Amino acid sequence: MGKKAQFTIGCGSGFSGDRTDGVPAVVDTLLRAGGQALIFETLAERTLALSQLAKNRDPEKGYEPLLDELLRPGMAACLRHGINIIGNFGAANPPAAARRVKALAQELGLPAPRIAVLSGDQLAEPEQLDYLRRTLDADLATLDIVSVNAYQGAREIAQALRAGAQIIVAGRVSDPSLTVGPALAHFGWDEDDWHRLGRATMAGHLLECGAQVTGGYFAVPGLKEVPGMDTLGFPVVSMDETGAFSVSKADYTGGLVSEQTVKEQLLYEVHDPAAYLTPDVTADISQVTVTPAGPDRIAVDGVTGHARPDTLKVNICYRGGWLAEAEISYAGIQAEARARLAAQTVQKRIGGRLKLRVDLIGAVSIFGDDDGDYLRRFPAGRTRDVRLRIAAAHRQREIAQLVLREVTALYTCGPAGGGGVRTSLSPRLNSMPGYVPRELAPARWAFLD
Amino acid sequence: MAIVIDTIEVPLYRLAHGRTGDKGNISNISVIAWKPEYFPILKEQLTEAALASWFEFRKPTRVQRYLIESIAAMNLVLHGILDGGVNDALNLDTHGKALSFYLLDFPVRVDRRLADTLPDLPPPL
Numbered sequence: 001m002g003k004k005a006q007f008t009i010g011c012g013s014g015f016s017g018d019r020t021d022g023v024p025a026v027v028d029t030l031l032r033a034g035g036q037a038l039i040f041e042t043l044a045e046r047t048l049a050l051s052q053l054a055k056n057r058d059p060e061k062g063y064e065p066l067l068d069e070l071l072r073p074g075m076a077a078c079l080r081h082g083i084n085i086i087g088n089f090g091a092a093n094p095p096a097a098a099r100r101v102k103a104l105a106q107e108l109g110l111p112a113p114r115i116a117v118l119s120g121d122q123l124a125e126p127e128q129l130d131y132l133r134r135t136l137d138a139d140l141a142t143l144d145i146v147s148v149n150a151y152q153g154a155r156e157i158a159q160a161l162r163a164g165a166q167i168i169v170a171g172r173v174s175d176p177s178l179t180v181g182p183a184l185a186h187f188g189w190d191e192d193d194w195h196r197l198g199r200a201t202m203a204g205h206l207l208e209c210g211a212q213v214t215g216g217y218f219a220v221p222g223l224k225e226v227p228g229m230d231t232l233g234f235p236v237v238s239m240d241e242t243g244a245f246s247v248s249k250a251d252y253t254g255g256l257v258s259e260q261t262v263k264e265q266l267l268y269e270v271h272d273p274a275a276y277l278t279p280d281v282t283a284d285i286s287q288v289t290v291t292p293a294g295p296d297r298i299a300v301d302g303v304t305g306h307a308r309p310d311t312l313k314v315n316i317c318y319r320g321g322w323l324a325e326a327e328i329s330y331a332g333i334q335a336e337a338r339a340r341l342a343a344q345t346v347q348k349r350i351g352g353r354l355k356l357r358v359d360l361i362g363a364v365s366i367f368g369d370d371d372g373d374y375l376r377r378f379p380a381g382r383t384r385d386v387r388l389r390i391a392a393a394h395r396q397r398e399i400a401q402l403v404l405r406e407v408t409a410l411y412t413c414g415p416a417g418g419g420g421v422r423t424s425l426s427p428r429l430n431s432m433p434g435y436v437p438r439e440l441a442p443a444r445w446a447f448l449d
Numbered sequence: 450m451a452i453v454i455d456t457i458e459v460p461l462y463r464l465a466h467g468r469t470g471d472k473g474n475i476s477n478i479s480v481i482a483w484k485p486e487y488f489p490i491l492k493e494q495l496t497e498a499a500l501a502s503w504f505e506f507r508k509p510t511r512v513q514r515y516l517i518e519s520i521a522a523m524n525l526v527l528h529g530i531l532d533g534g535v536n537d538a539l540n541l542d543t544h545g546k547a548l549s550f551y552l553l554d555f556p557v558r559v560d561r562r563l564a565d566t567l568p569d570l571p572p573p574l
Binding site (some may be wrong): 045046126128217218220222223224236260263264265266267268269270271272274284286287288289290302317320323357359361365366368369370371373375377389391392393428429430431432433 | 464466467468470471472473475476477479481506507508513515517519520522524526531532534535536537538539540541547548551568570571
């Protein structure tokens with residue numbers, strides 16, 4: 001195998017709902033660096049279920065709603081300069097997303113790109129569901145299931161790229177696989193070269209949350225300052241043939257890449273640092289090193305890898321009844337005491353019909369547990385500006401709705417001076433993890449017709 | 450003459466920074482020493498038992514601590530403390546994103562001379 005040139009990859013989005021205007025600066029940086037790939041990560045644990053519901057309503061929907069906004073600014077330059085685009089923006093409906101990408105290219109007057117669609121993540125075959133039924137703690141038959149997705153890996157992404165795909169539209173693939181796939185295709189590594197796959201996985205892990213490695217989600221005024229929070233640059237990784245890499249950010253942007261930002265993101269959503277499990281590899285950062293390598297550039301080394309797990313993680317989303325939330329404010333003398341009295345009043349009125357969570361926003365509302373133990377032992381204070389929040393969930397809409405009715409009635413029946421009632425009742429999507437053997441959920445890819 | 454070490458309690462944020470992540474009903478919190486020389490103090494005092502006690506009100510079913518010496522950091526894994534996790538909890542912060550900031554108030558006992566050199570917040574406005 002000949003020695004391949006450096007591999008440079010950028011990230012344009014870290015979740016569904018991220019800023020979309022970071023893309024042009026990343027694409028410009030990739031062009032200057034002779035980069036090879038641009039990724040978009042737009043899925044989280046509940047995004048897929050929401051997408052599935054959108055697809056149920058309209059069979060041509062169910063993919064990332066901001067797909068156009070994400071792709072429009074950079075697509076022409078990427079296609080012209082051989083920068084491949086890889087995204088899980090297909091969500092619950094990769095074929096429809098691919099058709100939209102094709103149409104967008106036409107609207108932009110571009111030559112038709114070669115678009116590959118990944119599949120195999122949606123589990124609907126009887127043998128797949130039977131397996132989950134047998135192995136899950138919960139009784140699958142009693143759940144109102146919305147979506148069942150296995151986390152697929154990088155191999156099919158790499159295969160599609162090697163076959164000439166320029167844009168990869170995936171649904172549920174593991175986030176780091178968006179990076180491992182094009183790295184695998186670029187360097188031609190063996191598919192069981194666990195050390196290199198481990199390194200590429202951690203590069204992908206640093207890229208996948210967008211600005212969380214470039215100064216986003218980091219600032220604490222007075223302690224951890226970040227310049228240009230309004231124009232944070234999205235991250236760019238440069239990797240060599242051994243998989244060692246450095247992380248930096250788009251040129252001429254705000255934010256920062258420092259030892260601290262990289263360390264925080266390295267450990268983000270990691271459990272055992274010696275065994276970060278993905279469909280591609282068991283990555284190992286227990287010996288990782290992080291070294292400054294220039295302005296806003298950090299070299300990451302010492303990552304290794306071990307054989308990939310035999311099973312694929314599965315995320316099962318099901319309808320979880322209704323979430324009721326209602327708020328009312330108290331300010332001035334005895335504000336906290338009035339808010340506490342209001343909560344007790346609602347609790348007595350609803351009785352055993354619902355388990356309520358009570359928060360006193362402005363006094364104690366975030367660190368506490370749903371059972372209210374923390375709040376109960378929190379000494380009643382003299383906070384003079386308190387917003388009472390009461391939340392509950394129930395299968396039946398009319399029972400959940402009691403929260404809204406009782407909090408609203410505090411206007412006339414509650415303690416003095418309560419104001420600003422806001423209520424919301426929303427359908428819940430709950431989720432649970434599962435695992436399936438790989439051979440039961442093979443991934444596939446195909447070019448869009 | 451016996452050496453008497455004059456110590457003082459400081460909040461963890463003066464020695465370390467960190468971030469919370471979540472997967473299902475499990476929260477992980479990184480604790481990263483501002484300087485490698487602070488790391489032994491953190492290892493000695495942020496034990497699994499001390500952390501389980503600090504987060505006791507969130508009823509963790511299990512607390513695991515992983516050390517990553519090469520970056521002077523530890524990763525704390527707190528099982529069962531998210532009231533079901535992002536799609537199930539009733540908390541406003543269903544991810545438990547704020548939990549790292551609960552931990553950053555953890556009191557750490559240090560040599561008073563060291564305390565004088567640690568980063569600190571500016572005085573309130």
